[in-house]
Amino acid sequence: MSRAIGIDLGTTNSEVAIVENGKARVLPGENGDLILPSCVGLSEAGKLLVGRDALRQYAAAPERTIKSIKRWMGTDHKTTLGDRTYLPHEISAIILRSLKQRAENALNEPVTQAVITVPAYFTDAQRQATKTAGEIAGLEVLQIINEPTAAALAYDLRSEDTERVLVYDLGGGTFDVSVVEITGEVTEVLASHGNNRLGGDDFDRALQLHLKRRFQQEHKIDLPDDPVINARLLSAAEQAKIELSTHSFTTVREAFLATKGKTALHLDFELARTDFESLIQPLLDETLAAIDRALSDAELSAEDLDRVILVGGSTRIPLIQQLIESHLGQAPTDGIEPDLCVALGASLQAGVLTGAAIDAILVDVIPHSLGIAVAMDTPMGVMPGLFSVIVPRNSVIPASRSEVYSTFADNQDTVEVEVFQGENAIAQENVPLGSFHVENLPPKPAGTLQIEVHFDFDLNGILTVTATEKGQGQKQSLIVNDNRIDRLSAHELRQAQANLNQLFELDETIEVSAETTTIDFSPELIQLIEQATAKLETLEGESAEELQSLLDQIAAAPSDESIDLEVLQSELEDFLYYA
């Protein structure tokens, strides 16, 4: 049997790992980088860019670059790249394909099977979209597992005694907190909560807004709402955020953000860690509330926890570590890099599934309650549209449960089964997963005809609902994702795979759309301008004037066609070289 890989398909970054001789290791790319930014783009010439190359062009060409696609998984949100539009799982497939290639290059053998992780809080549609993305990338997805479970596996917390561990996972775009119980080789998720729209990207955006406000205060004009400027500010915000994890202050410097008359305006000021902390405090408070909810669902209190594990790049922020320590009364365990442990755990599970010599058994739970809409007798009379839970959240997967319901009208010949997931008592307030009818029921008085509704939730988080009339046995079922856009037929799958192959193999032939950017500064020029702005501070007299004049002319170029930007760029290069 060939070896299977473990993949952490993250919002911001992704990693691929393998088990060798019973030990997991993250596989590097050609340049030795263990992390692949989850970023896809097209170069100016129409070449497909994945990972760091795509990220690098983001500031200069956001319209040709896609970031954080995981936030859209399971929806029909369309993204345009070149002359085509893509669904979220198609973009994720490009990332997965790139990780598959990375693994094949590192191992020098073909790779066809994978375990892929998702946040514990992902819905069925999001899990299915992830599986489909893997298939398009040419991978057989052996299992979709929850990220915190993978993290706990990586920590190898396998002792004779039962250990209760809280896994706090804050990445770029998603937040999850899970309480897991590890006994010997069994890892069981007792409860999990989260928010699949909260993460480091939100901190970047909060800081980006703060930078805009500071710019306004200083220069008394608003920054133009331009995609390139916004992207540059966002990158500067992320850089400052990362810097503040190890320093109490940082300087944010971005040249040429706007012009006032003929003068170029720059952003250049010092930012304190405490400023950043006050910006993100409300978001962190939300994560603390989720910890309390997960603990209460697991019927545990903070004192019952043996360990706290931090996962995800954002947990490097010192305030997060402090808040968790004071909230739970214990310091988080160090050890594995928080950004790599999910991929390591996924590869351990992949190893188990393909017969490698590791003994970890995985028990996982359902993140949301699953049920149907029903009419119920209440003290206020019969109320339609109430939510009847069939599989409660945090049930161990795979789960298989049934409930029996009766008709509420005489001679009712049809029942509609509407399936939802969520925790609200009103069915419509939850997430609808699909519906179907059981028809031609025999005529019977109200309350005497019985329908058994069976829910089957498999290891990949795919739900099959079957309704059976108990008397004559009419039966109807629904595979929940059947009617969703991200569920592909065999033909559609082949087509999507062919498209992907074309992107990877014939990428130079892809045409770029006729769209143009609003500012045509190349990344090289932006870098030169940044160097020049820093240099300017060290200069005086004529040299300073000469450099300032060059920078002012460059700033005026977008609105003055007579200025030759290439000439100015080479003058700037010469200046910096000889200065």
Ligand code: AMP
């Ligand atoms: P992940 O999804 O686990 O790869 O985490 C990515 C997120 O972690 C991004 O928002 C990064 O900006 C953030 N991140 C990475 N390193 C640091 C750091 N040293 N301090 C703060 N945030 C970080």
